[in-house]
Amino acid sequence: MITAEELRQLCSNKKVFVWGAMIVGQGVCRSLERIGAPVESFLDSSPSLQGRSALGYTISKPDDVFESVRIGEGIIIAASGHCDLEIGDCCERAGLRNGQGYFLCRELNDIDPSVDVAGMCNLRCISCPRGNENIQPAKGFMSAKTYGKVLDKLLKEIPLLGSIQLYTWGEPLLNPELPEIVAMTRDAKVLSAISSNLNYSKNLEQVVVARPDWFKVSCSGWEESYELTHTGGRWDVFLRNLHRLADFRDSLHPEMQITVNYHLYKHNIGEDYRRMEALCKDLSLIFRPSPAYLYPADAVMEFVDGKEISEAARRTIPLLMMSLDEGIAKARERASLPCPEERCFPINWDCSVRTCGVFFRPFIADNFLETPIKEIIERMRKSRLCIECKKRGIHQFTGVYLAEKRLNDTESRRNDTAT
Numbered sequence: 323m324i325t326a327e328e329l330r331q332l333c334s335n336k337k338v339f340v341w342g343a344m345i346v347g348q349g350v351c352r353s354l355e356r357i358g359a360p361v362e363s364f365l366d367s368s369p370s371l372q373g374r375s376a377l378g379y380t381i382s383k384p385d386d387v388f389e390s391v392r393i394g395e396g397i398i399i400a401a402s403g404h405c406d407l408e409i410g411d412c413c414e415r416a417g418l419r420n421g422q423g424y425f426l427c428r429e430l431n432d433i434d435p436s437v438d439v440a441g442m443c444n445l446r447c448i449s450c451p452r453g454n455e456n457i458q459p460a461k462g463f464m465s466a467k468t469y470g471k472v473l474d475k476l477l478k479e480i481p482l483l484g485s486i487q488l489y490t491w492g493e494p495l496l497n498p499e500l501p502e503i504v505a506m507t508r509d510a511k512v513l514s515a516i517s518s519n520l521n522y523s524k525n526l527e528q529v530v531v532a533r534p535d536w537f538k539v540s541c542s543g544w545e546e547s548y549e550l551t552h553t554g555g556r557w558d559v560f561l562r563n564l565h566r567l568a569d570f571r572d573s574l575h576p577e578m579q580i581t582v583n584y585h586l587y588k589h590n591i592g593e594d595y596r597r598m599e600a601l602c603k604d605l606s607l608i609f610r611p612s613p614a615y616l617y618p619a620d621a622v623m624e625f626v627d628g629k630e631i632s633e634a635a636r637r638t639i640p641l642l643m644m645s646l647d648e649g650i651a652k653a654r655e656r657a658s659l660p661c662p663e664e665r666c667f668p669i670n671w672d673c674s675v676r677t678c679g680v681f682f683r684p685f686i687a688d689n690f691l692e693t694p695i696k697e698i699i700e701r702m703r704k705s706r707l708c709i710e711c712k713k714r715g716i717h718q719f720t721g722v723y724l725a726e727k728r729l730n731d732t733e734s735r736r737n738d739t740a741t
Contacts, residue, residue, distance in 0.1 A: 323432070340365065342400065350431075352377070353430070384398075436667065438464075443491065444496060447555075508534075519539075568605040612726055618680060654718075657717070
C-alpha cells in the first residue's frame with residue numbers, strides 16, 4: 323500500500339488525472355487535496371459525464387491525456403470500485419505501465435466506508451431488503467456525536483481515506499442530525515455522499531447548506547410506474563422534492579453534484595425513460611440509467627441454493643430487464659476476478675459492522691469503535707459468508723448490472739409499442 327508521503331512524491335511536478343468521476347474517484351480527489359497533491363482533472367468513459375465538472379474539476383475523455391502521461395508529464399489514478407482493473411487494462415493498451423504511468427486506487431486505499439446514519443427507510447421497495455426481507459434489524463439513528471468518533475477513527479486508521487457514504491440501506495434524510503454530520507465530514511476534508519429517495523425532505527435545505535459533495539437520487543419510472551418499484555413512494559412528492567433539490571443546489575451550493583440513478587425495469591424504459599432524461603437535462607442533473615437488480619445478495623444466494631425467497635423478491639424478478647438467471651450466469655463468467663465488494667466497509671447506525679456491503683446480514687463486529695479495522699477486515703475475508711459467496715460466483719453479481727445503459731430512441735419506443 324502506498325503511503326501518503328509516497329503518493330505526494332509520486333504526484334510531485336506532474337499533472338494528476340483521476341480516472342473515475344463518481345464516488346470513489348471524487349473520494350480519491352479529496353484525499354489528494356488533503357495531502358497537498360492537487361488534481362488536474364477527472365477522466366471518465368461515460369458520455370453523460372464528459373464535459374461536466376466534479377468538485378470544481380473538469381471531466382475529460384481518457385484519450386485526451388494519454389500522450390501527456392506517456393511523455394512523463396502526467397500520472398493517472400484509476401479510481402473506480404468496480405472497474406479499476408478495466409481502467410488499468412485500458413492504460414496498459416495505451417502504453418502506460420502500472421507504478422509509472424498509472425496506479426490503481428486499491429494501491430492507495432482499499433476501503434470505502436459507508437455509515438448508515440439512518441437505520442430505517444420510509445419506503446418498502448420490492449428490490450431492496452427494506453422491502454423484501456422479512457427479518458429487519460433494530461431501527462435507529464446515529465448521533466452526530468457518535469459519528470464524530472467514527473470519523474476520527476476512520477481517519478486515524480485509513481490515512482488516505484477519500485469518501486464516506488452516509489447511507490447503506492437507510493434513508494439518510496430521516497436523521498435530524500444529518501446536516502451536522504455532513505458538515506463534520508466536510509471540515510475533515512473527506513468527501514460526503516448521500517443517497518436519497520426524496521420522499522422525505524424536512525431538513526433538505528439544511529443538508530444542502532452543510533455542503534455535501536455528492537447527492538445521488540434513486541428513481542425507477544414516471545408517475546404510476548415509479549410507485550410500482552419505489553414501493554410506498556409518491557410520485558408527486560418525489561417530483562416536487564427533486565425540483566427543490568435542484569433549486570437549493572443552484573442557490574446554496576452550486577458545486578454539489580446531483581446524479582439521478584434511474585433503475586431500468588421492463589415497465590419504465592419507454593416514454594417514462596425519455597421524460598426523466600429530459601427532466602434531468604432541464605434541471606442540470608446527471609442522468610445515469612442502469613439495469614435494476616435484486617438486492618440484497620442474501621436473496622440472490624437463497625435463489626441460487628433453491629431456497630424460498632420472500633414474496634416481494636419474487637415480484638421483483640419478472641420486472642428485471644436482465645433476468646436473475648442471466649445475471650447469475652454472467653457473474654459466474656467473471657468469478658475469477660477479485661471481489662469488488664471487498665472495498666465496502668459497512669458500519670451500521672449502532673456501530674455494528676456488516677460482514678459485507680451487499681448482504682443484509684449477518685454482522686461481523688458488534689462495535690466498530692472498539693475493534694481495529696484490520697481485525698474486522700480479516701474477519702470479513704475469512705468469514706464463511708465470503709467463502710460461500712465466491713464459491714457460487716455471486717461476488718460479481720452487482721457488477722454485471724451496474725454499467726450505465728443509455729437507451730436509444732428506437733429501443734425506448736419499441737418498448738412503448740410492446741406494452
